[in-house]
Amino acid sequence: LFTDIAGAAFARAGLPAGLADELSGAYEAFVAYIAAAAAFDPAVSWAGATALATPAADPHARYARRLIPVDAAHDDILRSPLTADVLTGLLARSRPQG
Structure with missing residues (x-):
């Protein structure tokens, strides 16, 4: 969902799609890290x-x-x-x- 929204927003702003992919990948990795960390006491x-x-x-x-x-x-x-x-x-x- 975030990747699709970021891609559309970057396209609308005239920014490179690769930049949207890079930002989305970093965000997804961060969220996965936080979700994994929540499983540990x-x-x-x-x-x-x-x-x-x-x-x-x-x-x-x-x-x-x-x-x-x-x-x-x-x-x-x-x-x-x-x-x-x-x-x-x-x-x-x-x-x-x-």
């Missing part, structure tokens, strides 16, 4: 997890067994040097000594 999946999280991540990070705060903006957590430092420390402590 995050509390079960995250029960043994360690999460690095910003203050803005709450309440979503509450499912993790261990929550490690990172003092970075939520939008920057994956590129923040603070996150890299915390993760480096975790990995160093988990590495077998010998």
Whole structure:
């Protein structure tokens, strides 16, 4: 349904059909992802997890067994040097000594 409507709207606006197909494909993939994710209970999946999280991540990070705060903006957590430092420390402590 979305693909047909997007195709008609793009044609009416004089935009390339390939662009409508690309947008429709991305939208359909996103909706399929959301529908699949709804089938899983995050509390079960995250029960043994360690999460690095910003203050803005709450309440979503509450499912993790261990929550490690990172003092970075939520939008920057994956590129923040603070996150890299915390993760480096975790990995160093988990590495077998010998």
